[in-house]
Amino acid sequence: MRLGVLDVGSNTVHLLVVDAYRDGYPWPVHSTKTRLRLAERVGPDGAIDAAGVDALVDTVAAARGAAERLGVAELRGVATSAVRDAANSREVVDRVRAATGVRLDILSGEEEARLTFLAARRWFGWSAGRLLALDIGGGSFELAVGLGEEPEVAVSLPLGAGRMAQRLRGDHARDGGDPTAEGVAESVPTEAAVARLRQQLVAAIAPVVPRLQEVGWHSVSASSRTFRTLARLAGAAPKRAGPWVRRTLTRAGLRQVISFIRHIPPARLARLDGVKRGQADQLLAGALVAEVAMSQLGVEVVEICPWALREGVLLRAASATRQLCHESGDITGHLG
Incomplete structure (x- = not known):
């Protein structure tokens, strides 16, 4: 059918x-x-x-x-x-x-998290044990954990890569940067703007961590273009290698990627292998969401899942x- x-x-x-x-x-x-x-x-x-x-x-x-x-x-x-x-x-x-x-x-945000979890569970199967599924979209960030095909806890936070990029752009303008699209494309956010966003992310993510940790997990999956791109920049296989190639992203590797892309304007970042043109201006913000989440959850490595909400x-x-x-x-x- x-x-x-x-x-x-x-x-x-x-x-x-x-x-x-x-x-x-x-x-x-x-x-x-x-x-x-x-x-x-x-x-x-x-x-x-x-x-x-x-x-x-x-x-x-x-x-x-x-x-x-x-x-x-x-x-x-x-x-x-x-x-x-x-x-x-x-x-x-x-x-x-x-x-x-x-x-x-x-x-609803919770239903979005549940459907994404179902996709990750089907992809990785029962051998994944209790699974924690993370997904960074454009507007929201979904987290879900459980043993079956229905998660025991499903959470959605308004921390998508696009939404957080808008925050960074707002801070960029307040810090004296050129607020036009051309100005944003050719510049990088200030250290102060990045630090403020990190603080906001910690404040938003930390309260849900105990609920997820109470259930616990054996493995962690990460879906969405943001995670796939970050994994590629950290050395994972390119898309042309096919969906069945194992891809992972470590927290250490993610931090290295952030330290690298942090100083590259979106217009130049879009030229890197694996970075889509329409994604470049949101990638740093999405990377910060991923890094803060992994840090707060105590996750050292995620398995990249090619399946997600759809x-x-x-x-x-x-x-x-x-x-x-x-x-x-x-x-x-x-x-x-």
């Missing part, structure tokens, strides 16, 4: 299509991303602006068209931090539904569908 998930995140809108079979590996057949950065289209009133909503409608319409051409039997649409936190979240999803026919389910949504959908061995030529489910 061909399934699709449309993930509306803080930075991108990502369509992933897989062929799913009962008790089989969900083979990816199509993946495309559109960079919208919805989190940066939020106005002073806390609402996503009209231009942002229009861009989202156009992107979702294009994704639906691609899903239809690919013969997707069921398309699940989900929206995370940017839409979830917007003052006009309900109006946004209603507009998308009316214009495109695609229903976007707004995931795969969790698909796995949940596949589990709920009892006709996985039959192909359908009709768009059903969340497209109606």
